[in-house]
Amino acid sequence: MIVDALSRGDAPGTLYTLEPDLDSLKDSPAVEAMINPHGMDPMRVLQLAFSMGTVRARAVVVGCEPKDFGDELEGRMGLSDMVQSSIEGAVEMVESVVRQILASSGMCPV
Secondary structure: OEEEEOOOOOOOOOEEEEOOOHHHHHOOOOOOOOOOOOOOOHHHHHHHHHHHOOOOOOOOEEEEOOOOOOEOOOEOOOOOHHHHOOHHHHHHHHHHHHHHHHHHOOOOOO
């Protein structure tokens, strides 16, 4: 599971759950050799994982729409008020996804 800021064009603080098609990512172009940890979105992280070898895990992304990422050189430290107010919902979303994954693997009831 990846939990991160995920810009998809909705209102800041909007929460998303995505399960990317990993088969389409394994054939995507190679990721640049230079890695910037402040500029990596979840799909790029998964592409990087595929560039290192076979990925057998199920990938689920829980994301929150940011207000902005700050300027290009410095970025932004801290959370905007809109994102801060979505934390409780994000925790509930992560817990729900974990329960679903465990239930589908037979490890715990829903």
